[in-house]
Amino acid sequence: AQKITQTQPGMFVQEKEAVTLDCTYDTSDQSYGLFWYKQPSSGEMIFLIYQGSYDEQNATEGRYSLNFQKARKSANLVISASQLGDSAMYFCAMREGRGVNRDDKIIFGKGTRLHILP
């Protein structure tokens, strides 16, 4: 079974609209972390946002926010007021465990390709 599921292989969104990229995860750990990364066509991986499983508030970073619903095991990325430069591949990832031992692996989903239309 997949640990990280991104159900939207591709999305087309009009510029300036808000975007929600779906991510569900599967873990039996109580302590874990969730990440979102952006990969533009140039290929680099850009860290966007992190949410710890014990964080009570949803993480936010500028136009990015993570809609964390623990009971549903979902960690959707919300991009407000989308811009043409948001066109990219987006990956959701999860770290199981507390990360204290630093040997906890990070597992990636297969990604969602987002296209912003002018």
Added chain:
Amino acid sequence: EAQVTQNPRYLITVTGKKLTVTCSQNMNHEYMSWYRQDPGLGLRQIYYSMNVEVTDKGDVPEGYKVSRKEKRNFPLILESPSPNQTSLYFCASRVMAQSGDTQYFGPGTRLTVL
């Protein structure tokens, strides 16, 4: 500037010719790892290292070797490359901080094995 560097960025080679992709980070991070990215499969971890002289297998270690003789460097070695190792490779270093867990990626190395 905090960064992870990889070299080379692009490489075309032939089956069986040993190669090394270097990775270096200037953030004094203990944790480093290598991933490969293939279409439709996302990123898969090859090897990781928790500290100097400590390395462990990720999900797809076959055909690869790594070493961690010093904190900043984590080279990926392909002793006898094969065409199924054609891929985009990322090195990353990671830190756990008060603000959370952050993994920084290098720019990627696009490898083609003929």
